[in-house]
Amino acid sequence: MFADLHLHTYFSDGNFTPEELAALGKTHGLAAMALTDHDTVEGCPRMAAACAAEGIEFITGTELTAEQDGVELHLLGYCMDVENEKLLSEVGRFQAVRQNRIGEMVAKLNAIDVPLKVEAVFEIANCRSPGRPHVARALVKAGLCRSLDEAFDRFLKVGRPGWVPKCKISAGDAIRLIQQAGGVAVMAHPGLNKSDDVIPKMAEQGLDGIECFHTKHSAAAAKHYLKLAEDFHLLVTGGSDCHGTNKGRPLVGSVKLPYQYVEKLKQRAAERRKGLAVAHATHSTSN
Numbered sequence: 001m002f003a004d005l006h007l008h009t010y011f012s013d014g015n016f017t018p019e020e021l022a023a024l025g026k027t028h029g030l031a032a033m034a035l036t037d038h039d040t041v042e043g044c045p046r047m048a049a050a051c052a053a054e055g056i057e058f059i060t061g062t063e064l065t066a067e068q069d070g071v072e073l074h075l076l077g078y079c080m081d082v083e084n085e086k087l088l089s090e091v092g093r094f095q096a097v098r099q100n101r102i103g104e105m106v107a108k109l110n111a112i113d114v115p116l117k118v119e120a121v122f123e124i125a126n127c128r129s130p131g132r133p134h135v136a137r138a139l140v141k142a143g144l145c146r147s148l149d150e151a152f153d154r155f156l157k158v159g160r161p162g163w164v165p166k167c168k169i170s171a172g173d174a175i176r177l178i179q180q181a182g183g184v185a186v187m188a189h190p191g192l193n194k195s196d197d198v199i200p201k202m203a204e205q206g207l208d209g210i211e212c213f214h215t216k217h218s219a220a221a222a223k224h225y226l227k228l229a230e231d232f233h234l235l236v237t238g239g240s241d242c243h244g245t246n247k248g249r250p251l252v253g254s255v256k257l258p259y260q261y262v263e264k265l266k267q268r269a270a271e272r273r274k275g276l277a278v279a280h281a282t283h284s285t286s287n
């Protein structure tokens, strides 16, 4: 039995619906899937229903944009209560910043005489958590760029005229936000960061796991991170980071995480919820 625990839909920068993604998961024989859209849990209820319809176990998830020592990192949250108030209010704040950022990017493009309309981006971005890929798609659709790559290379990459930074929370705050919602905090694709120095620091801050298996990790990288996970007593996760057909062939199911790791993840989440319930009960009686 295998799982894919890193997947995106149109609720952030993917282009699959939850139903399309779950159907492909079924084709690949996945036993469990997690939805990890950027800075949102908006798609989780629909993905839960879509997975149930396909007989696939669903794990709630998100991928938060965080920062440690000035370096952007992505923190995956799993098994959270997606109705947790603090979680929803915080992601709501990130989403508001992302929505304003679309306007800022368009204004910067207009200032260099690229006549993109902000409405054209929001027509494509049918979600609360829009980002650069939606701007790129709108540029292509308006005939202002030939491809998504061209849009990023000319306008949207760091240092290009349309680039606007994102709102990032500190890695420690991201870990605590996920954990207070009963979730498990996992560092996404550490192999895409320039250095592993952040891992011990994050472990100190209570990080639960690292994503050892990822599309962009070689077999050697996966082995390296499995060893680090062991050294720092971290859980192991993995997933394809499928964004639909946005980046060519759909990747869902191409990274197969053995189900034993999902068991451990769920075990950690169950312990955390028990801990939170005890803390809550103690707090209530002491009041």
Ligand code: AMP
Residues within 6 Å of the ligand: 013, 038, 130, 131, 132, 133, 148, 149, 152, 153, 166, 243
């Ligand atoms: P944002 O979160 O708005 O800064 O956008 C980041 C997202 O842009 C990443 O998650 C990728 O999905 C996407 N992206 C980054 N570079 C490229 C590229 N060259 N072509 C297509 N998509 C890209």
Ligand code: FE
Residues within 6 Å of the ligand: 008, 013, 038, 243
């Ligand atoms: Fe993405």
Ligand code: FE
Residues within 6 Å of the ligand: 063, 074, 188, 189
């Ligand atoms: Fe990521």
Ligand code: ZN
Residues within 6 Å of the ligand: 006, 008, 036, 063, 241
């Ligand atoms: Zn991702």
